[in-house]
């Protein structure tokens with residue numbers, strides 16, 4: 001139960017609402033800018049360690065060079081993910097949120113600044129690897145065309161119902177690390193049922209970013225999405 005006890009708490013709620021309103025406006029500006037340049041933007045989110053970077057390494061290896069792609073990657077600290085993703089040959093901009101308070105998400109204005117470091121004319125796909133967190137990134141529109149949540153089989157089946165905003169606002173879910181299933185007591189059908197409970201129409205791609213299993217369906221979905229944006233532009 002949520003009860004507002006004092007003026008301080010009311011003020012805090014108002015401030016949060018104002019931050020989200022400002023973010024919404026900035027996200028719309030980003031969306032206009034990306035549309036003008038014909039860039040499809042996908043926002044990839046998950047809890048820490050679900051395999052966003054590993055999935056994106058495999059995804060970029062499959063799509064490039066026909067699809068010209070770039071990445072913005074958000075972490076509180078380090079350039080580990082940028083280093084891993086740069087190996088694919090894609091231009092990568094690393095954002096460290098430590099520099100502005102250690103935010104647990106990438107906000108629209110951060111994406112706007114990071115995109116300044118990319119040649120948007122030269123790409124048709126911009127992948128954003130958000131900060132590992134199932135709560136905050138779900139609240140912040142960054143001007144993306146599609147939102148994807150990565151969930152791994154080592155996290156337990158119930159994450160979709162525990163963090164419903166993330167799963168409700170995403171267009172697709174990737175169930176990663178299926179190579180580990182033989183070693184776990186993981187009920188995959190239950191996990192998919194929980195996803196469907198929150199978002200009945202959401203496609204779920206079962207993959208292993210380690211072995212590459214199941215990547216075809218995910219890559220096919222992403223290719224279709226990129227194509228439809230390019231078509232809309234021409």
Ligand SMILES: Nc1nc2c(ncn2[C@@H]2O[C@H](COP(=O)(O)OP(=O)(O)OP(=O)(O)O)[C@@H](O)[C@H]2O)c(=O)[nH]1
Nearest residue numbers: 047048049050051052053054132176177208209210
């Ligand atoms: N067995 C197995 N391990 C995986 C798979 N995908 C990722 N991993 C491992 O899981 C760990 C975390 O993977 P990352 O790709 O760094 O996860 P992430 O979501 O990008 O993590 P953060 O950016 O820190 O939130 C690494 O040790 C990966 O090698 C997979 O499909 N199978």
Ligand SMILES: [Mg+2]
Nearest residue numbers: 052053081129
């Ligand atoms: Mg990562």
